[in-house]
Amino acid sequence: MAKVIDGNKVAAAIRGKCKTRVDALAEKTGVTPGLAVILVGENPASAVYVRNKIRACDAVGIKSYTHRLAADTKTEDLVVLIHQLNADAGIHGILVQLPLPDHIDMERVLETISPDKDVDGFHLYNVGGLVLGKGDFFPPCTPYGVCKMLESEDIEVEGQNVVVVGASNIVGKPMAIMLMAQDATVAICHAKTRDLAQFTILADILVVAAGVPNLIGPQMVKTGAVVIDVGINRLPDGRLVGDVDFEGVSKKASYITPVPGGVGPMTVTMLLENTIASAERTAAKSQK
Numbered sequence: 226m227a228k229v230i231d232g233n234k235v236a237a238a239i240r241g242k243c244k245t246r247v248d249a250l251a252e253k254t255g256v257t258p259g260l261a262v263i264l265v266g267e268n269p270a271s272a273v274y275v276r277n278k279i280r281a282c283d284a285v286g287i288k289s290y291t292h293r294l295a296a297d298t299k300t301e302d303l304v305v306l307i308h309q310l311n312a313d314a315g316i317h318g319i320l321v322q323l324p325l326p327d328h329i330d331m332e333r334v335l336e337t338i339s340p341d342k343d344v345d346g347f348h349l350y351n352v353g354g355l356v357l358g359k360g361d362f363f364p365p366c367t368p369y370g371v372c373k374m375l376e377s378e379d380i381e382v383e384g385q386n387v388v389v390v391g392a393s394n395i396v397g398k399p400m401a402i403m404l405m406a407q408d409a410t411v412a413i414c415h416a417k418t419r420d421l422a423q424f425t426i427l428a429d430i431l432v433v434a435a436g437v438p439n440l441i442g443p444q445m446v447k448t449g450a451v452v453i454d455v456g457i458n459r460l461p462d463g464r465l466v467g468d469v470d471f472e473g474v475s476k477k478a479s480y481i482t483p484v485p486g487g488v489g490p491m492t493v494t495m496l497l498e499n500t501i502a503s504a505e506r507t508a509a510k511s512q513k
Contacts, residue, residue, distance in 0.1 A: 258504035266296035318344035318500035370491025391434035
């Protein structure tokens, strides 16, 4: 039976260290990290995510500033707000909650955020830094959280066969790059992959971020594999489930993450980590 990796427990340990860093920074430099969160429209799921992020900020001492905008906000107005936040010395991180309404040019919005404040890690500069492994870049929060979970259990990544299911810019692609940087052999599967099981069965570490409930069954997983379920799907009966058949796969895997309570809390925690790192960098530059 697989050991369940408790995302809440791992996140709590990291948040404890975050609070210590925030306190030390304030004491040494008088700087308190500040995070601006922009929410456009009334998407209920997005509103919940934003509320969780604000609570998490409060718990570690990060100041949070929420900007709630109407669903019909124009791209231009959003860009103007981001320019103002870029210029605000009290803001160290800017987060635009996705998804945005369809009429907004998401690419333009994300590229307007200063790379120094792009704590989600979506700006081209940060993506380039991730690919090259150079510079002070911010890694995207979900894959960063997955790496921290593997680290927390001392799971060896070097030399392992890793299969990532899902090729999004937010999770799949950066996840593959981060694991390659740790010398894993990585395959990425996606919606057009033929016979998914022939790939997943080879994985020592399987990361699933496809957004399809119970996509991965026990017959698709090697005995003793580490299974990280990034998916979060709400079923018609209201239950939250991942992309992995937890009951079946946990009988074969060596480690598995639950949904909820797995990768989700880690994503928010790495947002805090990136925001604090941004404030620390800013403070260090001002002292030179």
